Amino acid sequence: MKKLISAPETVVADALRGLALAHPGVRVDHERRIVYRAEPKDYGTVALVSGGGSGHEPLHTGYVGFGMLDAAVAGEVFTSPTPDQIHAATIAVERGAGVLHIVKNYTGDVMNFEMAAELAQAARIDVRAVVVADDVAVADSLYTAGRRGTGTTVLLEKIVGAAAEQGHDLDTVHALAARIAASGRSMGIALSGATVPAAGSPTFELADDEIEWGVGIHGEPGRERQPLAPMPELAERLVGPLVADALPAGDAIVMLSGLGATPLIELYGMLAEVAALLEAVGVRLARVVVGETITALDMAGCLLTVLPVDAELLAYWDAPVETPAMRWGR
């Protein structure tokens, strides 16, 4: 294992120290591993809490701030945060108008967020949850009943964050989140496995001419191993399953995230191929995000997410945001 780390057991704590140093706009509870906004929201607004296993940075800690999350809870690498952590974050950010939990569909995450919600509800805090299950690759997976939750989470946190910031109530914010969770779709491919520091070896090994088609963001198996191919064919393998999943024509936000070890020059090239295929089926790229927005440690590969949008969603998308990983506008 060849990594910039001090020791496998300190990777998450070390990264949170660096995050706190780099971004004065967030405040880190190092003991509980929770990242908060430095300036809390006004009383009477809905608060958003997300979190999950570490190793997907900038998700979720990099999305805490004005216009997105109020708190992000960091688990160990590829491991769900505990109900106690999530509960502490929920209580801390609650401002009298309820809290929305944004959860990626992994069995551990769903269970622990549910337990935290029950604890908070016992304390008379109104908590709702949205579970993102957008990965069209497989029906069930290694750590998941139902589809896995991946890239749509990023887009949801941005859009719903804007709605919460503008003062909409919990019913409205929750309904918006549910609508996005129901309409975003993702598909990924890996050119290499990811190495969890505590394990010391890759989650899987691929031959020099092999890809994992439909890979999960923890290295879960996809649909099948396939031969590596030139980019137009790989783009077809990303776009095809989304279209086959009844992707509607019309405006969409398209996100192409590197999974941790794929350089930007490759991502931009892949975007051009993906865009042509999407446009051919009537999907218009209303907004585009390219870069590392949701990752899987040092995995090479990419994840394509397409979210159909209307004018309302685009207005939220374009609203101001100020987080470690995303800043918008002037």
Added chain:
Amino acid sequence: MKKLISAPETVVADALRGLALAHPGVRVDHERRIVYRAEPKDYGTVALVSGGGSGHEPLHTGYVGFGMLDAAVAGEVFTSPTPDQIHAATIAVERGAGVLHIVKNYTGDVMNFEMAAELAQAARIDVRAVVVADDVAVADSLYTAGRRGTGTTVLLEKIVGAAAEQGHDLDTVHALAARIAASGRSMGIALSGATVPAAGSPTFELADDEIEWGVGIHGEPGRERQPLAPMPELAERLVGPLVADALPAGDAIVMLSGLGATPLIELYGMLAEVAALLEAVGVRLARVVVGETITALDMAGCLLTVLPVDAELLAYWDAPVETPAMRWGR
């Protein structure tokens, strides 16, 4: 070679197509491989042109836009752009107040920017150049007489871009650029080589327990091969040479860039170690940038850049910017 590409010879053109699709704020001349702002500057303001070999994305194409560059010229991977390309960009962005060329110190880049400047001067355009030679690793290198130009280039493009935007004349903008070029320092380490698509194999091979200390952003050799070590020791190997190069105490902008294949979770951890060492010698982290800002294709490793700053430079740093790779403020 395992990459998301169509063919080695189309990598740069493909990436520029994706860049144009993703970012409506820039306009791409695909024939000449020049990226321009979609909305040109006002007449009477100094224009900034940079460029170099591709494979360092987001440098330079991702830094075109309001508050940074007016144009970036893209060479082939790790290959200087031609004088004709640079000249075309220079003529196109000139607004009656002169043009500053921002050049990284590589022999080919310096020569081709000089030839382009001569062509422009023959057309009575006032062109000055600043050459960044900030890499303290080695005195001369594979493609360079003198120190190589690396991370300070990013900080210079931001700060000088703000000064040009605010209407300062060419003398002032050039003097500011020269001051930054003279005071920024960088040092990098690699955990792997980079694979140039046309070559098909890595620029160098490292054993599983080896790093290249003082590596260049094209995989040029550094000071020596050393054993991999826990992060605190690696941080010492990055900070030590900067301090030994007479790094002054006081405020600084600190940038830690991944070289293409190092995930954010590792970079944040490294930042925490680097920050402690810098603070121990009296360097205060006035601003911090962590992420992939200057890369070397798919190289694993990182590059540390420290730029001493005063209130004037910080004000330019904090000024609004709107480019594909950097956005500031609300």
